[in-house]
Amino acid sequence: MRPLLLIGGLLVFICLQSCGDGLIKNQHADTLEKMTDSNSKASTLSSRQDTNVNGEKKIIGYWVGTFKPDTSMEGISTGEYTAWDFSNKINISIDSLYEDRVIGHSVVAGNARPFKGRFKKDGSLFEFDVREPGDDKYDGEFKFYIFKGDTILNGTWKAYQKIRVPARRYTLYKRFFKYDPSLRLSGIRYVDWTKKKSKYVKDDELGNYYDETFFSTTIDVYKFNASSDLLTKEQVSNMKKADIFILRNSIYARHGYSFKNQQLRAFFDRQPWYIPVSTDVKKELTGIEKANIELLLRFEQNAKEYYDEFGRG
Amino acid sequence: MFIHKNPLLKASRYIIWYGFLLFFGYLMLLITLQYIPYNTDVAFLRIKQDVVHFWFYRVAFFSHVYTGMFVLMSGMLQFPALLRNRYRVFHRWCGWIYAILIIFITGPSGLVMGIFGNGGWISQTAFCTLAMLWVFFTWKAVVAAASGNISSHRNWMYRSYALTLSAISLRLWKWLFVLIFQPRPMDVYHIVSWLGWGGNLLIAEILIYYASKKNTKN
Numbered sequence: 001m002r003p004l005l006l007i008g009g010l011l012v013f014i015c016l017q018s019c020g021d022g023l024i025k026n027q028h029a030d031t032l033e034k035m036t037d038s039n040s041k042a043s044t045l046s047s048r049q050d051t052n053v054n055g056e057k058k059i060i061g062y063w064v065g066t067f068k069p070d071t072s073m074e075g076i077s078t079g080e081y082t083a084w085d086f087s088n089k090i091n092i093s094i095d096s097l098y099e100d101r102v103i104g105h106s107v108v109a110g111n112a113r114p115f116k117g118r119f120k121k122d123g124s125l126f127e128f129d130v131r132e133p134g135d136d137k138y139d140g141e142f143k144f145y146i147f148k149g150d151t152i153l154n155g156t157w158k159a160y161q162k163i164r165v166p167a168r169r170y171t172l173y174k175r176f177f178k179y180d181p182s183l184r185l186s187g188i189r190y191v192d193w194t195k196k197k198s199k200y201v202k203d204d205e206l207g208n209y210y211d212e213t214f215f216s217t218t219i220d221v222y223k224f225n226a227s228s229d230l231l232t233k234e235q236v237s238n239m240k241k242a243d244i245f246i247l248r249n250s251i252y253a254r255h256g257y258s259f260k261n262q263q264l265r266a267f268f269d270r271q272p273w274y275i276p277v278s279t280d281v282k283k284e285l286t287g288i289e290k291a292n293i294e295l296l297l298r299f300e301q302n303a304k305e306y307y308d309e310f311g312r313g
Numbered sequence: 314m315f316i317h318k319n320p321l322l323k324a325s326r327y328i329i330w331y332g333f334l335l336f337f338g339y340l341m342l343l344i345t346l347q348y349i350p351y352n353t354d355v356a357f358l359r360i361k362q363d364v365v366h367f368w369f370y371r372v373a374f375f376s377h378v379y380t381g382m383f384v385l386m387s388g389m390l391q392f393p394a395l396l397r398n399r400y401r402v403f404h405r406w407c408g409w410i411y412a413i414l415i416i417f418i419t420g421p422s423g424l425v426m427g428i429f430g431n432g433g434w435i436s437q438t439a440f441c442t443l444a445m446l447w448v449f450f451t452w453k454a455v456v457a458a459a460s461g462n463i464s465s466h467r468n469w470m471y472r473s474y475a476l477t478l479s480a481i482s483l484r485l486w487k488w489l490f491v492l493i494f495q496p497r498p499m500d501v502y503h504i505v506s507w508l509g510w511g512g513n514l515l516i517a518e519i520l521i522y523y524a525s526k527k528n529t530k531n
Contacts, residue, residue, distance in 0.1 A: 220497075233360075234433070237360065237498065237499050238499035238500065239497065240495070298360055298362065299360055302357075302359050303498065305356070306356075307491060307498060308488070308491050308492070309488065310340050310484050310485065310488050311357075311487075
């Protein structure tokens, strides 16, 4: 009787164990969907810096969040989730306030643009109206406001020219950028939906999506940190091209590089720690990172040329 | 190679065989042309930067790449009965080119590259075994031809050329595996480093078995 009980107990234990796994996975999937907004808030709070705007000085700094289209646009789906809905992570940096004048710059989608304008204090409300120079196709006018004592910046943006997304809105949180090589990638999958080999699948239930098993990341991409560990040839040589590609770009992302590439933005914008800060981070790279980039680039190029072709590598 | 009574069938088999060889020979030529002019930071060498600074690796690699095409072509010309029987001098010349290249250049250089091969000991053992067997089979074929033992010569040449063709079959297997399973690059490399020449050798042994059966019947 006793062995039977033992075996029974063991079986129950195993069942619970595997169920638990399933539950955790589901939870994980849930949080991923909400990642873009909820996490930026969470990490702002966790940075332990007071972000309450109780005076003009507190306005100066980075305001980060999602720059959403103000018109309804059909997003791009890759089957698991909407890979990109034309939203980008934006960083509106307020650099100086003097009397009623404000100077700053915005960093979004690989584009860093200066702006100038005026602000007024209306009771407990700070109202801003700033304009970009206009010599760039994507320049426009920002209007936003912050309530005194609050931690969020709300606003809209209108492009000067006729572009694909002419109007956007945003809710931004104050963020403090500090380079941290230990930052890890969260468990979302990178998918390149533009690759020729991706198949556009028409599905009545799931909607249309791009089936992309060919150029997407695997769990391998979370194994290494290309900013803190010096990677070896052995580690990199058995990785698939999307993993190598993301591993290399995660280095730039940690330095706050703003990506021009849509697919990369869709991936890194979802990383809660990611803040677009600059469009050139070459000077910031550490020795480890430079060495890793060189190695990863070699294997990336090799994979691009040979992985699915008639050839050796 | 293909002994058959129906001339049409025989011709079509030749066409398939040589069509296959010419097509993949052309692809191999394209791979070879990547290394002309001499460049140590291109194609396959891009991921061999940790060994490319060794002079002997560079000598091995480039002699292997530049002679490989000639081995493949000179071997290709040895199979048609017409060339073997009516143009015996041509057959001998091509044979000497084939054998000397493999035994002294392409084979030994393959061994050096195998020692430094990608994918760790699994594929390194595979490539080193391949190189040594290749030289051995070719040597045996030369000895058999010199002693006038034609059927033995033919058998050893089947084996030798089977290994020569692994240059093509390895890449073909890799392409096929990636197409179907999209495995990690070194996982597939481990498999094809053995399958690339093992499969060919098996086919050669089967051909030899049936050829010898036919001979004993006559």
